[in-house]
Structures are given as C-alpha cells and as structure tokens.
Amino acid sequence: MINSTVKKQAASRGHKNHMNSKSHSIVDPIVQLRTVAASAFFGEPMYYQPESNTTDRSFVEKSHTPHKHAQYLDHIMNTELTIPEWHSHSPAKLMEVAIDEALDFDPEATLKEAVRLRREENIRTTPQVIMVRAANHEKVRGTGLIRQYAKGILARTDEAAVQLAYQIQVYGKPIPNALKKAWKGFLETRDKLQIAKYRMENRAFKTLDVVNLVHAKGEIIDQLMKGTLKLDETDSWEAMISKNGSTKNNWEKAIDSMGHMALLRNIRNFIEKGVSEDLYIKKLVDTAAKGKQLPFRYYNAHTQVKGIASARILDAIEECLELSLGHLPQFNGRVISLADNSGSAQGNHNSKMGSVKTSTIGNLMAVVTGKIADDGYIGIFGDNLEILPVRKKDSILSQVKKADKIGNNIGMGTENGVWLFFEEAIREKKHYDHIFVYSDMQAGHGGLYGIKPVEYSDYIFPKTGRHIDVPKLVNKYRKEVNPNVMVYLVQIAGYKDTLVPEFYDRTYILGGWSDKLLHFANEMNQNRNGQGNGL
Structure with a gap:
C-alpha cells in the first residue's frame, strides 16, 4: 500500500503536460501500468509522443492563447511546473518505463497485470x-x-x-x-x-x-x-484459400473453419465474392459473445463495409457489438460521459495500421456507458461542449457516428469544454451521480480560458492568472450540487497524465478500450466509501 504521506504529495504535485498545462502523474505504478498498457498498443504512435526519443513532435495542438500572453505564461509555467522526462520518450520507451516502475514496486502484481491484459483485455x-x-x-x-x-x-x-x-x-x-x-x-x-x-x-x-x-x-x-510440417486445406481456412484461390466457392467452403475474428475481418471478401449471407451471418452473431474483440473493431468493420453491405449485414455487426459487451453493470441515476474530441484525440489513431481515431474510441465508450445508465448522456468537448442524451433504443454505432460528426466541429482546444460543463452544472445545479471523462488527459490547469475570467475567479490556479483548477471545480461541484458524485478518469491514449491527483476523493483512474473498464468503475462504485486508487 502507498502510505498517506505519498498520497498527500500526490494530491499536491503536478507537471506540465503536452498542452503546456498542469497535469498530475499517477503514483501507484501498477495503476500507471494498467492505465498506459490498456489504452495503447506497444510501440504504436501517440499524438504527442515522438516516434523516437527526441522532443520533435509530428503534430502540435492548436493554441488559442493570445500572443501577448504567451511569453508571460511560458515563464510562469516554467517556474512553477516541470516537464517530466517521459514526455520526450517514444511510445515504446514510455511503455517500458511504466513496466519497469511497476516491477520495482511489485513484481508479482506486475505479472498478474500482464496475465489480465492478455486474457481479459486481449x-x-x-x-x-x-x-x-x-x-x-x-x-x-x-x-x-x-x-x-x-x-x-x-x-x-x-x-x-x-x-x-x-x-x-x-x-x-x-x-x-x-x-x-x-x-x-x-x-x-x-x-x-x-x-x-x-x-x-x-x-x-x-x-x-x-x-x-x-x-x-x-x-x-x-x-x-x-521441414515436413504441412497444413492440409482442411486444417485451416487460410490454407484452403491460399491453395485454391479467393473464389466464391472457396470462401463458402472456408466459413465452417473460421472463427469470429476471421469472419468479422472477411465480411468485405464475402460481399465482393457474392457469398450468400445465410452462410455466415448467423455464425458471426452466434460467436460474438466469446469473440474477444474490442468494441472499436466492430465500429471499424461497420465503417469499412457500409457502402457495399446490405442492411442485414450492418445490423448483424451492430448486434455483434452489443453481444460482445457481455453482461455489463448498471449505473444508477444520472450519468454523463465527457468525450474528448480535441485536436490530439482526433489526430491520433489506435495504431499505425488502424483507421479508428482515439476520439471515436472515446465517443464509442461514452455511448456504451450511457446505454447502461438509468439516465445517460454524452458530452462531446473541445473548444466547446455539446451534451446529448444517449438513447437506449437507438443503435450504438449510429449514436457514435453522430457524436463523431459533432466532434468534427467542436473546436481543436482540449480543455474549454470541460470548464463549460462544470460551470453550467454548478450554476444550474445539474445533478449527476457519475461523471466519466474519456480523454488523453492533456486537459489540465493550463489553457483553460473562459470568455469572462471574473466568472471563474474562484477556480483560478494560484499564480497562473487565468488557469482553471480542475480539482477545485470537482470539489465545488460536490459542495454545491452533489457531495456523492463519483468521477472516473479514463485514459484512452496511453499517456501517464490525469486531470486530478490519483488519490483525490472518490475519483478513480482507469484506462482502456474495452467493457472491462466499466466493470472496474462499478467495483469502485460499490466501494464508494474507500479512497480512489484505480484498482
């Protein structure tokens, strides 16, 4: 266990994130490893992390800081905060550092986490x-x-x-x-x-x-x-197609030996070769519950075939997504999921080969969260904020695509929408029982500029002039509206930043792209009288 002194230090210290803003590092190395590993593939690019160990970056978030303030703010931030060494690491190095820190802390817990990542997170x-x-x-x-x-x-x-x-x-x-x-x-x-x-x-x-x-x-x-080990064409569908060719007849023969992932990935081949839908749709749906596919795989499959697939096929993919989520917990009361659609989230994909943006993954998980709430909402944020109710009878993917469309015009700044949410929720006494934030967590204290600073003067971080104190906003919301609100910070881009200190009261740090994180959140909710540590 981490003692109270470490917890107290964690609650107060901070560093500059990639937005030149104040963020907090995760203190418990196992939580840090879980957060980083579950929300990024090893060695895959991140929006802010360089491909090699240099400080060069391929993308720069659009800044809305007035030019006349830039030099002053840079001076303030450099004197008040430090940039952690890991911000210049490549994605692979970032993961390695997290692994080594976890091994130093607790070797057996680290290996248990490796088993969980492989078997549960796939x-x-x-x-x-x-x-x-x-x-x-x-x-x-x-x-x-x-x-x-x-x-x-x-x-x-x-x-x-x-x-x-x-x-x-x-x-x-x-x-x-x-x-x-x-x-x-x-x-x-x-x-x-x-x-x-x-x-x-x-x-x-x-x-x-x-x-x-x-x-x-x-x-x-x-x-x-x-050198005599050979696969007969009956041993695998790959061997059959490789030997006999990619024809309609051969694909129809191959279906019997294909698992769920193979079926999902080959839907386009089935369509293009004219394979009867009756031969694969039922099997695709029947194997979804145990298919071990991350939710965004279904979004990707749906997107890839949307222009050529029948309604029956698209409905089957949607049904597979629902089934793959298994038996999710129910969150009581009013739940909002703030989904990051800033420049960093929209500029980053889940892998070099992948076509699904980090913002889409966040929107997808936000819609899923809303689906399992008594009264669920998604808050799409960037420079601005737009809140939508999550409709239980509407399809998940159609609501995600709507959120993506809104996100394209929400603005490139990371933080302002978070401020807008809390300002309105406090002012109008909007009651929420659970607040999820799906983000790369580059939103911190810096760069949070409102139109009228006098309105948020009570939330300005000391010595920064105009930078909004996010933990203080959460605390103010609890004092003014709901003292029992649960806050879950979900890292979806593999960084080690978080918006508030790790041990902030009733605030939990999670990471990943699967339904497992919602089970973790539910466990935290069941233990709401304990201190948050993300485990």
Whole structure:
C-alpha cells in the first residue's frame, strides 16, 4: 500500500503536460501500468509522443492563447511546473518505463497485470514485453514467478518468437533460463495447426529459432524441424484459400473453419465474392459473445463495409457489438460521459495500421456507458461542449457516428469544454451521480480560458492568472450540487497524465478500450466509501 504521506504529495504535485498545462502523474505504478498498457498498443504512435526519443513532435495542438500572453505564461509555467522526462520518450520507451516502475514496486502484481491484459483485455504484445522485462529484472530472477505466470501470458504460438525477438533486441544474450524453460513448455503443448499457422517464417525471429534454442521435443516439433510440417486445406481456412484461390466457392467452403475474428475481418471478401449471407451471418452473431474483440473493431468493420453491405449485414455487426459487451453493470441515476474530441484525440489513431481515431474510441465508450445508465448522456468537448442524451433504443454505432460528426466541429482546444460543463452544472445545479471523462488527459490547469475570467475567479490556479483548477471545480461541484458524485478518469491514449491527483476523493483512474473498464468503475462504485486508487 502507498502510505498517506505519498498520497498527500500526490494530491499536491503536478507537471506540465503536452498542452503546456498542469497535469498530475499517477503514483501507484501498477495503476500507471494498467492505465498506459490498456489504452495503447506497444510501440504504436501517440499524438504527442515522438516516434523516437527526441522532443520533435509530428503534430502540435492548436493554441488559442493570445500572443501577448504567451511569453508571460511560458515563464510562469516554467517556474512553477516541470516537464517530466517521459514526455520526450517514444511510445515504446514510455511503455517500458511504466513496466519497469511497476516491477520495482511489485513484481508479482506486475505479472498478474500482464496475465489480465492478455486474457481479459486481449492485448497481445505488451504482456510479452512485460514478461521479458520481468525475467531480466533483479527482483524476479530466481523467484519462480516467470514459471508461475507464463501460462497466462503466452497464448498464441508466435508469442514465444515475439519474446525472443524482444529479448535479443533489448537485452541480447545470455537469455534467462526462466524464459527458455517457459518457451519450451509452451511450444511442446501446441498442436499441428497452432505450430504451422504461426511459424513466423517471414520474420527475423521464427518459431523454429525458438525450438532450436530451447530444444523443444514432440512429433509436431520434429516435423517443423525437418521441414515436413504441412497444413492440409482442411486444417485451416487460410490454407484452403491460399491453395485454391479467393473464389466464391472457396470462401463458402472456408466459413465452417473460421472463427469470429476471421469472419468479422472477411465480411468485405464475402460481399465482393457474392457469398450468400445465410452462410455466415448467423455464425458471426452466434460467436460474438466469446469473440474477444474490442468494441472499436466492430465500429471499424461497420465503417469499412457500409457502402457495399446490405442492411442485414450492418445490423448483424451492430448486434455483434452489443453481444460482445457481455453482461455489463448498471449505473444508477444520472450519468454523463465527457468525450474528448480535441485536436490530439482526433489526430491520433489506435495504431499505425488502424483507421479508428482515439476520439471515436472515446465517443464509442461514452455511448456504451450511457446505454447502461438509468439516465445517460454524452458530452462531446473541445473548444466547446455539446451534451446529448444517449438513447437506449437507438443503435450504438449510429449514436457514435453522430457524436463523431459533432466532434468534427467542436473546436481543436482540449480543455474549454470541460470548464463549460462544470460551470453550467454548478450554476444550474445539474445533478449527476457519475461523471466519466474519456480523454488523453492533456486537459489540465493550463489553457483553460473562459470568455469572462471574473466568472471563474474562484477556480483560478494560484499564480497562473487565468488557469482553471480542475480539482477545485470537482470539489465545488460536490459542495454545491452533489457531495456523492463519483468521477472516473479514463485514459484512452496511453499517456501517464490525469486531470486530478490519483488519490483525490472518490475519483478513480482507469484506462482502456474495452467493457472491462466499466466493470472496474462499478467495483469502485460499490466501494464508494474507500479512497480512489484505480484498482
């Protein structure tokens, strides 16, 4: 546990975020790792993080600071606040630092988090990086922890080769024995399809390289080593299509051996080849509940085929999204989700290959949150703010697309909409039981300029002149409107910033893109008398 002195320090200290504003770092390293890892893929670009360890940035948020104030504010912020070293890290380095800090703090809790990320959040690469860094960490060597947690972290055959590649790239040789034993035991349990499908033959480090290194044994392993391991066309749909060609007849034959993810990703192929909808729609829907796909995958699929798909197909994708969310908790009372549609959120995508913006992910999760509330709302914010009721009988995706459209014209500043929300909620005594903020958390104390500063003079952060104190706004709302309001800050871009201190009363730090974060929020709500720590 983190003692009260650390909590008190956490509540008071701050640093400059990428908007040159005051934000707070997350103190508990496990919470920090969970927040960063669940809301970004390892090594993928972030809006503010450079691709390499330099301070150059590809994008700069539009600033609305009057020119005559810029030099003064820069001087003030440089004397009052510091820029943490990690702000110049690449996305990969940022993740590595979070992992190492967690390992220093609690190695076993870190490995448990790796298992949770792999099995519950369905994140592939980051858990492998955690396991390799743990195996090389002085607090883990010789403890047996790698052996204990490897089975939960290694899931797909190629992940052993991913770990080997990372080990050689970062640490070189010798390779920890704990890793080699884990790889050997893992590979010896794989069946023919699992080995053949993930040979990694076009990569620098192949599954065969791992086999040779650890001396794995078995009939399938022997076939791999001799080069005789072959997949029959009946073994996998990929083998069938590869051997026989991408034709209507072959796709129809392949459907029986396709899982949910494969069906979802190949809807366009089915449509373009004229495959009968009767052959795949029912299976697509029936497998959604256990399909382990993040919600934004369905948004992406829907967007990709919208121009060529029938209403029946689009409805099926929507139904899959609903089913994939499983049994979500219900949030009582009035719930609002503030969704970041600022320049940083709209300028960042979830991966180099992905086409879904961070702002869309936030809008999607905000709509889902509103759906499971007694009375749910989404507040789309940037320079301005627009609040909409979330309709239970309207489709999730149609409401997300509406929010995206509004977000395109909401303004490029990060913070002002947050101020507008609290100002109106306090002034008009608008009661909310839960407030979610889905954001990259670059909204801090700086850059929050109202039209009439006299109206928010009670909320100006000391010595900044016009910068609004967000924790004080939350506190004022609790004093004036609802003392029991729960506030959940959800990091959706992988940064380590948050709007208020980690241990601020009844305020919880979460991260990620899946329905799991709503289960966490519900757990916090059930324990509302405790101090918030995001766990």
